[in-house]
Amino acid sequence: MDKRRTLTESALLLLVSLFVMISQGFAAQQVIYLLTAVFLMGIGFLLPKSVNWILILSTMPLCYWWPDIAYYLPPLLRILSMPTKRFEAATFFVYSATLLLLPLSAYQGIIVMLLAISLYLRQNDRAMTTLGQDFLASTDDHWEKQQQLALQNKQLLDSHETQLALQIAEERNRIARDIHDNVGHLLSRALLQIGALETINQEPVLEEPLAQLKQTVDTGMDHIRLSVHDLHADSLSFAEAFQNLLMIEHLCPVEIQGSLFTDLTDKQHNCLSMVIKEALTNTLKHSQATLLTFHFKTLPAFYRLQIRNNGIITNEQYPPKTGIGLQTIQQRIRLINGQVHIAQTDTHFQLTITIPKEPTK
Structure with missing residues (x-):
């Protein structure tokens, strides 16, 4: 509840109660009643809800001993912390019954009215507090749903970017194969035909043009080879691409076990290269590893790659099984029908990746 509002309303009720009491005439003993009421209100404000009932019960015999204390029951009712609305209503009726047994003459009705106002203020305060708690909840x-939606959008965007990257790589490979199979073969045939013409040529005047033509076609063939090399994502073997990835600066020592895969499809090659790069980045950023191990194993029906480090997670905001980097790895492997298993202990962190074998293109 709002403590400032509680204190303000209790103070106003205290002043009204004081005014009602001294309206019958001022006596020095009334100061004692006022100070006693203020003391009881202070205790009631500081005590927890679970023990306020003791204070409520103790005020009734006090009212029979000092009847004028009953003038201050409204502010006391307002400031006491009570567990439920029913408890507040019960206290109101107990205080009202106590007033009827005291010799307060015509002022009993005013005190009961102040008690009703106090009860209303308490229950209004409780309703406002409940409304505020509901609003905060x-x-x-x-906010939590916004964060979840933002995370889902990011995951969706990452998945889309992954699919797009794989599609682009596949299209580049297809174009490279088409150029190699069609244009490259035509130019090779042209070179053979020019060589045949040079062999059977009997005219000296045609020797230089034929040589120039052969040189032009040969230069074009070289350019085609360079273009295909740049386009083809598989222009480097998986072993060469893997060695290039290990050249990351500040990377811990790396141990390679088993033989690197040799019969990957273009899609598997691209995907594994991106996954290994992501794993290297995560190891560098999020652990204190002193050794990183890659275990390659080729089985009859699938490939298995285990990436293991002996580091610990250093970033508390990077949960090992929910980090964006690991989710990206899982999404990429799922796109090639593979699986990712994550294992973490106090001494190591390990990714086990399995992908089914497919016919190479």
Whole structure:
């Protein structure tokens, strides 16, 4: 509840109660009643809800001993912390019954009215507090859902980018193969035909043009080879691409076990290269590893790659099984019908990746 509002309303009720009491005439003993009421209100404000009932019960015999204390029951009712609305209503009726047994003459009705006002203020305060708590809970829930939506959008975007990268790589490979198979073969045939013409040529005047033509076609063939090399994502073997990835600066020592895969399809080659790069980046950024191990194993029906480091997670905001980097790896492997298993202990962190074998293109 709002403590400032509680204190303000209690103070106003205290002043009204004081005014009602001294309206019958001022006496020095009334100061004692006022100070006693203020003391009881202070205790009631500081005590927890679970023990306020003791204070409520103790005020009734006090009212029979000092009847004028009953004038201050409204502010006391307002400031006491009670667990439920029913408890507040019960206290109101107990205080009202106590007033009827005291010799307060015509002022009993005024005190009961002040008690009713105090009860209304308490229950209004409780309703406002509940509404505020509901608002905060709704705000937190809304913020949490926004964060979840943002994370899902990022994951969707990452998945889309992964698919797009693989599609681009496949299209580049297809174009490279078409150029190699069609244009490259035609130019090779042209070179053979020019060589045949040079062999059977009997005219000296045609020797230089034929040589120039052969040189031009040969230069074009070289350019075609360079273009195909640049386009083809598989222009480097998987072993060469893997060695290039290990040249990351500040990377810990690397141990390679088993034989690197040799019969990967273009899609598998591209995907594994991106996954290994992501794993290297995560190891460098999020662990204190002193050794990184790659275990390659080729089985009859699938390839298995285990990436293991002896480091620990250093970034508390990087949960090992929910990090964006690991989710990206899982999404990429799923795109080639593979599986990713994550294992972590106090001494190591390991990724086990399996992908089915497919006919090479």
